[in-house]
Amino acid sequence: MKNASQSNAAAKVREELENAIAWGEFAPGSRLDETALAARFGVSRTPIREALQQLAAAGLIEIRPRRGATVAVASPERLYEMFEVMAELEAMCARLAARRVSAEGLAALQSAQAQCARNRDDPDAYYAANEAFHQAIYRLSGNGFLASEAASLQKRLRPYRRLQLRVRNRVQTSFSEHESIIGHLEAGDGEAAAAALRDHVRVQGERFSDLVASLAQLNAA
Amino acid sequence: MKNASQSNAAAKVREELENAIAWGEFAPGSRLDETALAARFGVSRTPIREALQQLAAAGLIEIRPRRGATVAVASPERLYEMFEVMAELEAMCARLAARRVSAEGLAALQSAQAQCARNRDDPDAYYAANEAFHQAIYRLSGNGFLASEAASLQKRLRPYRRLQLRVRNRVQTSFSEHESIIGHLEAGDGEAAAAALRDHVRVQGERFSDLVASLAQLNAA
DNA sequence: ATGTCCGCTCTTGTATACAAGAAAAAGATT
DNA sequence: AATCTTTTTCTTGTATACAAGAGCGGACAT
Structure with a gap:
C-alpha cells in the first residue's frame, strides 16, 4: 500500500x-x-x-x-475548521462506498474493526487501528484521489486526534459508532452512512471543549 | 490576500x-x-x-x-476523481456560505460575476475572472481552512480547467450557472446552492468527453 | 540487420563552503 | 538601574564541489 x-x-x-x-x-x-x-x-x-x-x-x-x-500550531478555530472538512471528506467516502461496496470490501472493513476491538484498552494502539479503519473506508470509496486527500488530512490531524481518544469513554463510543457505520454500508444506505461518519468525525458540542482542553495540555508539555 | x-x-x-x-x-x-x-x-x-x-x-x-x-500527468479516471472532489468541496463552501452570507459578501460575489461578464469573449480572461468568482465563494464559506484547501485544488486543476472553457458555449453556460448560484445564496438556500455548484463543477456526461478531448489536444501539443 | 554488453556521459542526490539576516549579548548613555 | 545602540554570534539561504545511479551509444557477436 x-x-x-x-x-x-x-x-x-x-x-x-x-x-x-x-x-x-x-x-x-x-x-x-x-x-x-x-x-x-x-x-x-x-x-x-x-x-x-x-x-x-x-x-x-x-x-x-x-x-x-x-x-504547525493550529488555533482552536482552525482546528474546528479542519475537522469540519475532514468530516465532510469522510462522509463523501461513505456515500461513494455505499454504492460500490463488495464482499471483500466489507470483509476488510470488518477485519479493521476487529483490530480496533482487540485494542480497546490501549488508546495508542486503538488510535492506530482506528486510522486503519478509516483508511479502509477511504479505499472503499473507489475514488483514489479522494482516498489520498483524506489520508493526507488524517496525517495532518494526527497530533490532535491522538489525544482525543484519551477522553473518558471516547474509545468505547468510537467503537460503537464504527459498528453503526458498517451497518449502514452493509445496508447500502449511503446517506445514512455519510451522516454517521460525519457525526463520528466532527467535533461539536462537548467534544470541542474536550479538544481545546487536550490542546492546552499539549502546549503545557 | x-x-x-x-x-x-x-x-x-x-x-x-x-x-x-x-x-x-x-x-x-x-x-x-x-x-x-x-x-x-x-x-x-x-x-x-x-x-x-x-x-x-x-x-x-x-x-x-x-x-x-x-x-504531473493525470489519467482521465484520475481527472474525473479530482473534479468529483472539487465539486464536493465547492458544494460544501456554498452550503456554509448560505448560512453566513452578508451584504458585503454578496457584493463581492456580484462584482466578481460582473468581471466575468466583461470577459465573456476571451476564454483566458474569463478563466481568470471565473477563478476569482469561485475563490469569492470559498471565502464566503467562513471556513478559512476549507477555503485554502479548495484554492489549492483549484490550482492543481488549472492546466485542465483552462482548456474546458474553450469548449463551444461553455463560457455562456458557466456564466448563467453563476447567476443561479448567486440567486440561491441570496435566497439563503444552502442545499440548492450546494447542488448548483456541485453540478457546475462536476464533469459528467458529455462534459467528460470534452475533457478527455482537450486532454488529448494537450498531449499532442 | 538485430540484439546484447560494456563504457561514457549526463543528471540527480548529498556534502561542504560561503553570504547575509536575525537573535542575543555587551556596551554606552541618560 | 534601565533602555537604546552596537557588535558578536548563530542560523538560515544560496552556491559550488563531489559522488553515484540512469540512460545513451558504440562495439561486438549472432
Whole structure:
C-alpha cells in the first residue's frame, strides 16, 4: 500500500519527522533546528531542508523566511475548521462506498474493526487501528484521489486526534459508532452512512471543549 | 490576500513555475531539468530543488528518485476523481456560505460575476475572472481552512480547467450557472446552492468527453 | 540487420563552503 | 538601574564541489 523505503535520504527523513510529530515528540510550536536534525539523522543539512520543504507544503510544519521551521500550531478555530472538512471528506467516502461496496470490501472493513476491538484498552494502539479503519473506508470509496486527500488530512490531524481518544469513554463510543457505520454500508444506505461518519468525525458540542482542553495540555508539555 | 513577494528565491521560483505550468508552458508530462531551470531563473540548483520539492508535495509535479521531475500527468479516471472532489468541496463552501452570507459578501460575489461578464469573449480572461468568482465563494464559506484547501485544488486543476472553457458555449453556460448560484445564496438556500455548484463543477456526461478531448489536444501539443 | 554488453556521459542526490539576516549579548548613555 | 545602540554570534539561504545511479551509444557477436 505504501512505497516503503525510498532510496534517498530526504524521503526517509521526511517520514521519520512525520512520525515524530504525530507521536508528540515535537509538539506544535516547537522549533526544528536544521543542524540539530542533521546531526540526529546523520546527514547534511541539504536533505533535511528538502524534507522540511515537503512537510511545510503538506501543512505539518511552518517555515518563516530566515526564521526557521516550527511545528504547525493550529488555533482552536482552525482546528474546528479542519475537522469540519475532514468530516465532510469522510462522509463523501461513505456515500461513494455505499454504492460500490463488495464482499471483500466489507470483509476488510470488518477485519479493521476487529483490530480496533482487540485494542480497546490501549488508546495508542486503538488510535492506530482506528486510522486503519478509516483508511479502509477511504479505499472503499473507489475514488483514489479522494482516498489520498483524506489520508493526507488524517496525517495532518494526527497530533490532535491522538489525544482525543484519551477522553473518558471516547474509545468505547468510537467503537460503537464504527459498528453503526458498517451497518449502514452493509445496508447500502449511503446517506445514512455519510451522516454517521460525519457525526463520528466532527467535533461539536462537548467534544470541542474536550479538544481545546487536550490542546492546552499539549502546549503545557 | 496573498503574501506577495517572498524574500527568498525558492519561493519566487515556485510561484513562477506554478504559473508556467498553469498556462501550459510546461505541459503535463514534460521534463523539468534542474540545470536548465537554474539557468532560466539565474540561481543555483539549490533553490530550484526546494521549489520542486514543494510543487511535488502539492501534487503539481512528480519526482521519481534519480529520474528527475516531470509535470504531473493525470489519467482521465484520475481527472474525473479530482473534479468529483472539487465539486464536493465547492458544494460544501456554498452550503456554509448560505448560512453566513452578508451584504458585503454578496457584493463581492456580484462584482466578481460582473468581471466575468466583461470577459465573456476571451476564454483566458474569463478563466481568470471565473477563478476569482469561485475563490469569492470559498471565502464566503467562513471556513478559512476549507477555503485554502479548495484554492489549492483549484490550482492543481488549472492546466485542465483552462482548456474546458474553450469548449463551444461553455463560457455562456458557466456564466448563467453563476447567476443561479448567486440567486440561491441570496435566497439563503444552502442545499440548492450546494447542488448548483456541485453540478457546475462536476464533469459528467458529455462534459467528460470534452475533457478527455482537450486532454488529448494537450498531449499532442 | 538485430540484439546484447560494456563504457561514457549526463543528471540527480548529498556534502561542504560561503553570504547575509536575525537573535542575543555587551556596551554606552541618560 | 534601565533602555537604546552596537557588535558578536548563530542560523538560515544560496552556491559550488563531489559522488553515484540512469540512460545513451558504440562495439561486438549472432
